[in-house]
Amino acid sequence: MKALVTGGGGFLGRYIVEQLAGRGDEVTVFSRGAYPELAELGARVVRGDLQDADAVKSACAGMDAVFHVAAKAGVWGAWDDFYGVNVVGTQNVIAACQAHGVPKLINTSSPSVIFDGKPQEGVDEAYPYPAEYESPYPHTKAIAEQVVAAVHGPNLLTVSLRPHLIIGPRDNHLVPGLLARAKTGLLPQVGDGTNKVDLTDVEDAARAHLLAADALAPGSPVDGPAGRGRVYFISQGEPVTLWPWVRGLLRELGLPEPRVRLSLAAARAMGAALEKAHRALHRPGEPRLTRFLASELAQSHYYDISAARRDFGYAPQATMAEVKAKLVAWIKKQDADKRG
Secondary structure (H helix, E strand, O other): OEEEEEOOOOHHHHHHHHHHHHOOOEEEEEEOOOOHHHHHOOOEEEEOOOOOHHHHHHHHOOOOEEEEOOOOOOOOOOHHHHHHHHHHHHHHHHHHHHHHOOOEEEEEOOHHHHOOOOOEEEEOOOOOOOOOOOOHHHHHHHHHHHHHHHOOEOOEEEEEEEEOOEEOOOOOOHHHHHHHHHHHOOOOEEOOOOOEEOOEEHHHHHHHHHHHHHHOOOOOOOOOOOOOOEEEEEOOOOOEEHHHHHHHHHHHOOOOOOOOEEOHHHHHHHHHHHHHHHHHHOOOOOOOOOHHHHHHHHOOEEEOOHHHHHHHOOOOOOOHHHHHHHHHHHHHHHHHHHHO
């Protein structure tokens, strides 16, 4: 298979590239960076921007499948920045696939597209999109997911995967951000600490993309009706009680545990105030807390992955204990390497 991976130099994208190359597929990476380590794997690296329609179109030529992984993530930022990458970029990928007759598009989405601030406990793909969003990331990813689903048909088969809170070695976003806040003593526990949350091992998340791509064929369970490409939740299928899990991780790494506990109402009020200050003062970066983040930290959000198991044989290969042990070992090695 000739496969293009947008964002192939990123956290999840790189694992997808490695797994494709490892089984003998011909891989092209479309990304903003050079990534010589991927070239050493045999991948062709094409530098470009998702918002450059001509560059995306050129990269998609001759492909059997496109894995659209690249996105702008975060809990805060300018709407136009998120929209340009997540929506316009996705539209450019779709147009390029259609122009070159690429038969398969595998889109990386997120469960946050349906997060409405309420507990979500074992919900499946029938759960509706919310009427409003408190962050441009889930909002723009929801638009992109719907755009991908709407073009599904015999000439372009599409599927969107929703891996939840991906963690593992080489994570450069989720866990490092958590640890950085813990080190400064500015990580509060939000809520009563009983909320359960899904996490996803990065290798399993990548494996799910390959399984979905292989199963995506006319008449297959993954082939939805015209104009309704399917979506699937992906996780370890083993939700953790979030705050005991976080505290255990911090203890293993010798980092301070949260000392301050905030109710959800108090955290959302603080998040709203910090958002207002950031907006008024044009501060760079993200507020320490936002309303969206407060709700995610205090509410349960875990999902039913039985559709992925049934339709394309997804089965998590690692337990959460194994996922955590692998993550801790990698972090400790990184710290040791930094110390020389």
